Amino acid sequence: MHSTPESVAVEDLTFSYPNGHAVLDQLSMTVKPGEKVALLGPNGAGKTTLALHLNGVLELQAGSIKVNGIPINEDNLSEIRRRVGMVFQNADDQLFMPTVREDVAFGPANLGLTKEQQAERVREALDAVDAIDFVDRTPHHLSGGEKRRVAIATVLAMHPDVLVLDEPTSGLDPFGRRELANLLKSLDLTQLVITHDLPLALELCPRSVIISNGRVVADGPTPEVLADSQLLAAHRLELPYGFSPAAIAQPEP
Amino acid sequence: MAGAHQHLLLPGTSPIHRLAPEAKIVGAFLFAVGVSITPRTAVWAFALNAVVVALAMRITGYRVRQAVVRFAAVLPFVGFALFIPLIAGGDQTQVLGIGLSIEGLWASWNVIAKATLGTGASLVLAGSTPIPDVVRGLGRLRVPTVIVSIVAFMFRYLDLIVEEMARVRVAMTARGHDPRWLWQAKPIATSAGAMFVRSYERGERVHGAMLARGFTGTMPQMDHRAATLSDWLLSAAAGAISLSLATLALLT
Structure with a gap:
């Protein structure tokens, strides 16, 4: 295993939006294959901007990103987009086709798969998220939790190596959140989970990274990161009232 | 809805x-x-x-x-x-x-x-x-892809936009807006502008989501009964x- 490349390797990533607002400031971090990492940080810290870089939706301005050892550049953008599955914060932005079936098939079709292969991918991905019954529904008639699961299926259908989820539990009811957490636990993929839901981070991700003002300000085992209340407060994070990470069995690494 | x-x-x-x-x-x-x-x-x-x-x-x-x-x-x-x-x-x-x-x-x-x-x-x-x-039928009839895509996206997002408009209206009513005369129409006009900007931004996000799944500029061919x-x-x-x-x- 000694020569296995990092699943994701970000080095000195710097990015400003066209209006001059600097979002990422020489950010560096790596994720090992199979690792599940929580990306924490206040609003506006640059978490989503980082995520949009990971599969090349935003163009690199400075720094470098490698996915499984492949650098992100113009030439291998389509390969990167297959390898990195991005689940957006708002499922309505992600589900844009008239039916769930076509939406899940959209990625595989772009990969140039045959129609039989597309159908197989659709079935398999919807099975994985327990949403096969929705296959002929239109996405906007699904509930929030159902949309989120289908959004994950659209990405799973591309057989990614890395799953990047932007606030996967925001706006879900407690039961929808539970279903989603169980689903993410069941997926054996490298995962990068952007979230404000600290108990979710503790449950799913052995490791947490805090990003603030475009830089990594903390990186360590989730129980330790969450136990440091001063660190959390300094970056506008807070555990839910009465929640104690120390009292909870730690996730298996 | x-x-x-x-x-x-x-x-x-x-x-x-x-x-x-x-x-x-x-x-x-x-x-x-x-x-x-x-x-x-x-x-x-x-x-x-x-x-x-x-x-x-x-x-x-x-x-x-x-x-x-x-x-x-x-x-x-x-x-x-x-x-x-x-x-x-x-x-x-x-x-x-x-x-x-x-x-x-x-x-x-x-x-x-x-x-x-x-x-x-x-x-x-x-x-x-x-x-x-x-x-899909329009697509199979070789109607230009751009037009088919526009129809498809309109169908997909029309409900969302209508719902958003309804929410804006409720929010205006909740703060006492009760338009009866033409000169009270200004908030409606400005909110229409805001809706346009929001829809445009949504369009950008949707495009981002499409790129993330390998969209190359043309809608892919998908399986259907001929x-x-x-x-x-x-x-x-x-x-x-x-x-x-x-x-x-x-x-x-």
């Missing part, structure tokens, strides 16, 4: 439901063409066409009441057409003591009969075909009837 399109579809598995959408679109279109070129004096041709529409609607599963309600879509045209006999010139006839132009009565009949038959054909199409299938010969023949039958009736009427 289901959008208006949801109410148009009659769930079912009738022979008309099972036809390929592209064949149905062509059939409905040809039928409408046939109806529109039929001379207005060929009342018998309109009557036969009406039988075709009624039969097709029956097979699609329309109940009488439902059909009547949906035909209300032609009312604006009918309302206008009813005035023609009153204002048109030429020879007059007396109905209930009111002088009506004979030429105007024919014009009025022409508009009403054609609008009703055309609407009937659309109702058969809309009642038996889910919108996603109509979109129209069979019998689909084409059955659908074309409706068009063929109206067209041949029109031809017959034109020749006689």
Whole structure:
């Protein structure tokens, strides 16, 4: 295993939006294959901007990103987009086709798969998220939790190596959140989970990274990161009232 | 919340439901063409066409009441057409003591009969075909991809935008906005601007999501049942009837 490349390797990533607002400031971090990492940080810290870089939706301005050892550049953008599955914060932005079936098939079709292969991918991905019954529904008639699961299926259908989820539990009811957490636990993929839901981070991700003002300000085992209340407060994070990470069995690494 | 399109579809598995959408679109279109070129004096041709529409609607599963309600879509045209006999010139006839132009009565009949038959054909199409299938049908008919995509996205996002507008309206009402006069319309105009910006930004995010799944600028080909010969023949039958009736009427 000694020569296995990092699943994701970000080095000195710097990015400003066209209006001059600097979002990422020489950010560096790596994720090992199979690792599940929580990306924490206040609003506006640059978490989503980082995520949009990971599969090349935003163009690199400075720094470098490698996915499984492949650098992100113009030439291998389509390969990167297959390898990195991005689940957006708002499922309505992600589900844009008239039916769930076509939406899940959209990625595989772009990969140039045959129609039989597309159908197989659709079935398999919807099975994985327990949403096969929705296959002929239109996405906007699904509930929030159902949309989120289908959004994950659209990405799973591309057989990614890395799953990047932007606030996967925001706006879900407690039961929808539970279903989603169980689903993410069941997926054996490298995962990068952007979230404000600290108990979710503790449950799913052995490791947490805090990003603030475009830089990594903390990186360590989730129980330790969450136990440091001063660190959390300094970056506008807070555990839910009465929640104690120390009292909870730690996730298996 | 289901959008208006949801109410148009009659769930079912009738022979008309099972036809390929592209064949149905062509059939409905040809039928409408046939109806529109039929001379207005060929009342018998309109009557036969009406039988075709009624039969097709029956097979699609329309109940009488439902059909009547949906035909209300032609009312604006009918309302206008009813005035023609009153204002048109030429020879007059007396109905209930009111002088009506004979030429105007024919014009009025022409508009009403054609609008009703055309609407009937659309109702058969809309009642038996889910919108996603109509979109696919357009694609298979080689309608330019850009237009098909626009229709598809409109269908997908129209409900969301309408819901968003409703939320904005509720938020305005909740803060005491109660527009009654034209000069109170400014908040509506500005919120329309805000809606436009929000929709535009959503468009950018959707485009980002498409890129993330490997979109290269053209919509990929996806799997669907192609129209069979019998689909084409059955659908074309409706068009063929109206067209041949029109031809017959034109020749006689």
